[in-house]
Amino acid sequence: MPDAAKPVSKSQTTITELMIPSYANFGGKIHGGILLSLMDKVAYACSSKHAGTYCVTVSVDRVEFLKPVEVGELVSLHASVNYVGRSSMIVGIRVEAEHVKNSTVRHTNSCYFTMVAKDDHDKPAEVPKLILETHNDVRRFIEAMHMKEIKSRINEQLDDVKSTLHVNEAMELLKKERCIIAFKDEE
Numbered sequence: 001m002p003d004a005a006k007p008v009s010k011s012q013t014t015i016t017e018l019m020i021p022s023y024a025n026f027g028g029k030i031h032g033g034i035l036l037s038l039m040d041k042v043a044y045a046c047s048s049k050h051a052g053t054y055c056v057t058v059s060v061d062r063v064e065f066l067k068p069v070e071v072g073e074l075v076s077l078h079a080s081v082n083y084v085g086r087s088s089m090i091v092g093i094r095v096e097a098e099h100v101k102n103s104t105v106r107h108t109n110s111c112y113f114t115m116v117a118k119d120d121h122d123k124p125a126e127v128p129k130l131i132l133e134t135h136n137d138v139r140r141f142i143e144a145m146h147m148k149e150i151k152s153r154i155n156e157q158l159d160d161v162k163s164t165l166h167v168n169e170a171m172e173l174l175k176k177e178r179c180i181i182a183f184k185d186e187e
């Protein structure tokens with residue numbers, strides 16, 4: 001019988017990994033794909049601890065590589081379940097890069113992974129309720145509720161734009177953009 005509720009603290013997970021030279025891109029900085037893969041790993045570990053089942057990644061929000069990560073730094077990814085629905089969980093991930101020699105820690109990114117728990121038949125499975133033990137837990141839960149709502153509004157608006165867009169009529173919008181229209185013969 002799965003737990004009816006679990007505290008946020010029970011599934012909080014941190015992964016720390018040394019950034020080795022083979023993780024670097026042509027510019028010598030750590031490849032974004034490596035960081036994304038670590039984020040996926042920690043989101044999976046954290047969500048499956050909460051759910052007690054296999055989980056899948058459904059959606060990734062607010063991944064922005066604003067500060068490069070260097071070879072030799074220790075990257076720590078701190079994950080916690082911020083919000084639960086019926087089968088979905090929003091996992092917040094804080095990424096920090098530590099330069100061991102000069103003892104500096106930089107916050108490089110915070111992002112949000114939506115994970116869904118699956119049962120043995122590959123169907124979405126109900127997850128335990130979340131026990132909010134601190135004011136931070138409550139703040140993150142409420143922020144996630146807002147995030148979900150804003151995202152759904154943005155998705156609706158984008159669908160609306162796509163379904164009502166008439167390219168020939170909208171070309172006027174391109175006048176100030178840095179693009180050149182050069183149609184080749186279209187079949």
Ligand SMILES: CCCCCCCCCCCCCCCC(=O)SCCNC(=O)CCNC(=O)[C@H](O)C(C)(C)COP(=O)(O)OP(=O)(O)OC[C@H]1O[C@@H](n2cnc3c(N)ncnc32)[C@H](O)[C@@H]1OP(=O)(O)O
Nearest residue numbers: 037040041044055056057058059085086087088114116124
């Ligand atoms: C460079 C080196 C590489 C090395 C590499 C190593 C990588 C090391 C990683 C290891 C870590 C392992 C990680 C394994 C995990 C995967 O990798 S999973 C692979 C990628 N993900 C998938 O395949 C998921 C595919 N999608 C699905 O299976 C289905 O769409 C889902 C997610 C089950 C949803 O199914 P559905 O029939 O729509 O079910 P439905 O009941 O409508 O929705 C279920 C829930 O999903 C939510 N949902 C549905 N769509 C969305 C959406 N778009 N956004 C948000 N929520 C949604 C619903 O709101 C609902 O939530 P609740 O109300 O239940 O809370």
